[in-house]
Structure formats: structure tokens, C-alpha cells
Amino acid sequence: xxxxxxxxxxxxxxxxxxxxxxxxxxxxxxxxxxxxxxxxxxxxxxxxxxxxxxxxxxxxxxxxxxxxxxxxxxxxxxxxxxxxxxxxxxxxxxxxxxxxxxxxxxxxxxxxxxxxxxxxxxxxxxxxxxxxxxxxxxxxxxxxxxxxxxxxxxxxxxxxxxxxxxxxxxxxxxxxxxxxxxxxxxxxxxxxxxxxxxxxxxxxxxxxxxxxxxxxxxxxxxxxxxxxxxxxxxxxxxxxxxxxxxxxxxxxxxxxxxxxxxxx
Numbered sequence: 001x002x003x004x005x006x007x008x009x010x011x012x013x014x015x016x017x018x019x020x021x022x023x024x025x026x027x028x029x030x031x032x033x034x035x036x037x038x039x040x041x042x043x044x045x046x047x048x049x050x051x052x053x054x055x056x057x058x059x060x061x062x063x064x065x066x067x068x069x070x071x072x073x074x075x076x077x078x079x080x081x082x083x084x085x086x087x088x089x090x091x092x093x094x095x096x097x098x099x100x101x102x103x104x105x106x107x108x109x110x111x112x113x114x115x116x117x118x119x120x121x122x123x124x125x126x127x128x129x130x131x132x133x134x135x136x137x138x139x140x141x142x143x144x145x146x147x148x149x150x151x152x153x154x155x156x157x158x159x160x161x162x163x164x165x166x167x168x169x170x171x172x173x174x175x176x177x178x179x180x181x182x183x184x185x186x187x188x189x190x191x192x193x194x195x196x197x198x199x200x201x202x203x204x205x206x207x208x209x210x211x212x213x214x215x216x217x218x219x220x221x222x223x224x225x226x227x228x229x230x231x232x233x234x235x236x237x238x239x240x241x242x243x244x245x246x247x248x249x250x251x252x253x254x255x256x257x258x259x260x261x262x263x264x
Contacts, residue, residue, distance in 0.1 A: 002034035005133055005145035006106070007087065012129060014075045015082040015094070022074055022127050026107060027085065029133035029145075032058040038150040045103045054130075057098045062135045065095035068109070070125035072100050085129065093139040095131055104130060144173065217249065 010027040014020035032055040041051050057064045067077060077083065077097055086092040103109055111126040133145070151160060157177050164172050185191065228241055236244075 001150075002038040002148045003031050003133055003145050004035070004106075004148055005029040005136065005143065007143070010085050010087045010129070012071065012075070012127070013084045013086075013092070014077065015084060016076075020075045022071060024127075025071065025085075026126060026128040027087075027136070028104065028107065028128065028130050029136035030055075030058070030130065031133050032056070035148075038148045039105045041103070041105060046101065054099055054101060058130070058132050061096065061098065062132050063094070063096050064098040064132065066099050066101050066104075066130035067097055068126065068128045069100050069102055071127040071129065074127065083129075085131075087140060090140055095129075101130070104128070147172075213253075221245070 006026065006028045008024055008026045010025045011021060011023050012025045013022075036052050036055050039051075043050060045051075046054065054066055057066070065083065067083075071077070075083070079097055079099065081097045082094050083097060084092040084094055107126065107128050109126055110123050149160070157179070161175055164170055164175055231241055231244075232238075
């Protein structure tokens with residue numbers, strides 16, 4: 001079980017200059033030790049380090065902060081800099097920048113924002129900051145937070161649901177299940193339509209390629225009629241000529257298909 005607090009109403013300011021600040025920054029407060037036991041991630045997302053190396057920074061230094069690269073570029077930050085965060089009318093508190101990350105569980109690295117030209121929405125990198133939950137709660141008003149739970153093998157969603165709602169002291173407002181969210185995402189009409197369009201485009205492309213190759217093969221055979229006649233005059237049988245053609249097509253087609261599969 002891990003406590004996770006997320007808010008998008010924080011303001012981050014560089015200690016070097018008042019003009020270097022960003023509003024509506026996503027701040028996530030976590031318990032590093034329990035967070036590492038509940039969550040998992042692909043190793044290449046945090047290459048060349050593992051996510052636990054970043055979480056260890058938060059354990060060793062309560063004031064440590066992990067900042068997204070987009071926020072780093074916006075505020076011209078470097079490792080070791082001091083930043084100030086605040087929300088609402090509450091006073092600022094200082095954090096020390098320890099590392100930069102591009103990803104973290106449940107945070108979408110891209111967000112939809114209103115274009116400055118007013119022509120519509122555009123996609124931009126998300127500004128986010130990760131810090132220690134205990135330190136965050138000691139400096140700001142304590143607000144409701146999420147509790148991430150890693151289920152043991154064999155535990156069903158219904159069993160977990162019944163346990164949570166049968167214990168009123170937990171004061172749960174809602175319960176969400178990652179498996180159900182994944183199923184809903186896979187069944188999204190937009191996603192299915194997009195996948196169908198890509199599949200249909202792939203099938204049409206393959207069909208056109210096959211038709212084009214057959215046309216090329218037929219024309220090639222016809223242009224080599226004289227060559228086949230010379231082979232027959234030299235003593236090759238019809239079976240040998242056909243075998244030669246099949247070997248040629250096998251080397252041209254099968255080898256290229258195999259190379260495409262391996263490279264693909």
C-alpha cells in the first residue's frame with residue numbers, strides 16, 4: 001500500500017529569479033519506500049538508472065525534488081538548485097532539485113493545452129514535480145490523497161471492494177481498478193477505429209504490393225522467352241526450366257520476406 005497525493009494547482013518558482021516561474025504544475029507527493037513496492041515500470045524509461053535509484057534520493061533527503069525536463073527547460077534549472085513551491089494562499093516552501101525525469105507512473109508526459117494563437121488545442125510537455133509526501137503534508141494543508149494497492153496473487157477486485165467498504169474507518173471516497181481502466185482504454189471506440197484504419201491500410205498496401213509483384217513476375221517471364229528457348233535448345237527439360245524459375249522466385253520472394261520479418 002502506498003499513499004500518493006497529486007495536485008495540478010501548484011506554482012513553482014526558481015530561487016534565482018522571480019520572473020522564472022510556472023503555474024499549474026503537477027506536484028505528486030509519494031512515500032518512496034512503499035511506492036517502489038507497489039508500482040513497477042520498464043527499465044528503459046529511466047535509463048541509465050532504475051526508478052528505485054531516483055526514489056532513494058527522496059528517502060535520503062526529505063526536501064529532495066525530482067523535476068520533469070520540460071520544467072527544467074522552462075526555469076533554466078540545474079541539479080542542486082533551490083526551487084520554491086506554493087499553492088493557493090499558502091506560503092512558499094523550498095525544495096532542492098536532485099534529478100530530472102521524463103516519466104512517472106500515472107503522469108502523462110504530454111498534455112493538451114490551448115494554443116497561444118487561439119486556433120485550437122495543441123499537445124505540449126507536462127510540467128511535473130515529485131517530492132516526499134510527508135514533507136509536503138508538513139508544509140501545506142493536508143488534503144485527501146490516493147492509496148495505491150498492489151493485490152496479492154489470487155485476490156479478486158470484488159474481495160478488495162468488499163473489504164474497503166466494510167471498514168468505515170478507511171474513509172474511502174471511491175475505488176478504481178487498473179485492470180478495468182486498461183480494458184476501458186482498449187475498448188475505446190477512437191482507439192479501435194484507429195487500429196482498424198491502420199489494419200485496413202496495411203492489408204490494402206500488402207494487396208497492392210502482391211499485385212505489383214505478380215505483374216512484374218509475369219512481364220519478366222515474358223521478356224525471357226528467348227532465354228528459356230536457348231535453355232531448352234541446350235538440353236534442359238521443361239521440369240528443369242520450371243525448377244530454375246521457382247528457385248529464382250524463392251530467392252527473390254522468400255528471402256526478402258524473411259529479411260523483412262526479422263528487421264520488422
